[in-house]
């Protein structure tokens with residue numbers, strides 16, 4: 499659909515945003531469904547954030563995605579923050595509903611949908627989550643609702659333990675935190691069903707590193723990595739080589755976008771179209787398979 503006087507705008511704000519895959523993904527989806535919406539990227543620095551949100555209000559933007567470094571700070575400028583985003587302490591999606599700005603977090607939900615859509619069902623399973631940063635926190639909150647046991651392991655164990663302590667208040671003793679070391683990994687992975695890497699280990703340019711020794715992987719341990727650059731991380735390649743079911747970081751990216759799309763449009767997201775658009779853009783940007 500061509501741009502007209504009735505076209506509404508969605509955007510991503512952050513710093514940097516030039517390489518974001520969200521514009522191509524959402525514009526392809528808007529086009530597929532014939533929606534009169536367009537999606538652009540705005541570089542917004544920390545000191546410009548407050549004005550940028552005011553600008554979004556005044557200009558009547560339909561929706562925003564929020565990326566680094568604003569996911570926490572943006573909560574101060576919204577009219578409402580939904581309960582999940584509040585618990586996670588971060589907003590990555592904003593809906594403007596009749597002038598009211600409402601914040602959501604679609605990262606954790608996106609990760610859990612990515613697992614399920616790829617045939618990995620977390621209900622009644624033991625999930626080991628590596629990392630305790632922003633992405634891990636969003637995933638942990640959602641995973642804790644579904645799984646039988648959640649073990650959060652981090653290089654800085656205090657952060658994993660703190661996150662586990664908070665989650666235990668809502669989800670009980672099924673959540674625990676510990677150190678990301680080969681000894682602990684060996685113990686925990688022996689009885690685990692799903693492993694999710696939410697650390698930055700293996701991300702470009704550190705492409706030969708993996709957070710898990712390959713000897714600890716086995717065919718009945720499903721592995722998801724949230725890194726999508728490279729598309730196939732060392733961890734995913736190692737897991738594939740023992741025959742495990744694997745879910746790449748691109749899947750989480752697509753499904754967090756799909757959930758945001760549905761919040762803005764009330765239409766089911768055309769996931770396949772979004773995946774192809776993201777893959778094309780990654781190829782253009784020279785991201786390795």
Ligand code: ATR
Nearest residue numbers: 629630631632633634652653654657696697698699
């Ligand atoms: P994001 O928002 O993507 O989650 P982040 O909040 O900076 O990013 O978190 C990065 C995660 O990767 C953290 O869990 C970090 O561990 P620390 O809390 O100990 O810093 C983890 N990480 C980064 N580099 C790592 C490395 N070389 N080995 C192990 N974990 C690492």
